[in-house]
Amino acid sequence: MAIIVSRKERFLDKLYIPALLVGLKVTFRRFFESLFLGRTMTIQYPEQKREYSQRFRGEHFISVDANKVENCTSCYLCQTVCPAECITIIAEERPNDQNPYGVRKEKRPVRFDIDALRCCFCGFCEEACPKDAIKLSRNYEMAVETRAQAFYDLDHLKREVKGRG
Ligand code: SF4
Ligand code: SF4
Incomplete structure (x- = not known):
């Protein structure tokens, strides 16, 4: 049951001047x-x-290995867990020349x-990723001029990001 509390306003409250002066x-x-x-x-x-906290969650990036090949194996876990449904992944088989050191991706x-x-x-994508591929950096300077610039593609995500953790 909702309880409604009514407060009777005094004359000074109605003037708003005392509150204004306090501010x-x-x-x-x-x-x-x-x-x-x-x-x-x-x-x-x-x-x-x-200086922001080490736990600050800013701009996303995708980590790469020594050959600049992304660590992502397109398992779709981040896309599945994302509550905002803002991740879109399309996967394909990785060519053999992108599997250095005998590591099969x-x-x-x-x-x-x-x-x-x-x-x-929220950082759920980072938590869910089994390859530590998708991460949130500490970069908070994400101002853009158009909506399209706020749409990060793979090239954007693989680039060097300030505050990469
Ligand atoms: S941080 Fe990751 S999981 Fe959370 S809303 Fe953004 S993309 Fe989705
Ligand atoms: S959870 Fe990690 S490995 Fe899986 S698709 Fe997302 S970024 Fe790639």
Whole structure:
């Protein structure tokens, strides 16, 4: 059963002025602290950058081996586990010349797309991957100008990413 709590507004509440003044007091205190004491709450981004936690989940990448061949074997686990359904994989048999060191990677992705605008950066794909292929880096600078640029394809995912973990 829902309980509705009604609060009777006083005359001063209706004016909104006391609440406004309380907010302004904080604003001016911060302003003068910054001006005279050098206590700034902000940084000069992008020249200065904050240090993020090691556990921060940012832009995706796909790890590659020494021959720049992706470690992904197109098992579809990441696509299956993704709650946002933003991973699309199309697989094919991997050619023998892409199996160095006698390591058999039977399949490879011919298409591996991530729609970064749908992704909620939960990290499930990284957790599910048996090959440690798909990972989330600590790069948070993912601003794009068009929607198409937020659609990561295999070439994009294989490139060097800042904050690669
Ligand atoms: S981080 Fe989560 S939402 Fe994003 S691609 Fe991976 S599983 Fe999907
Ligand atoms: S990235 Fe990992 S989980 Fe996803 S298809 Fe490739 S090997 Fe499987």
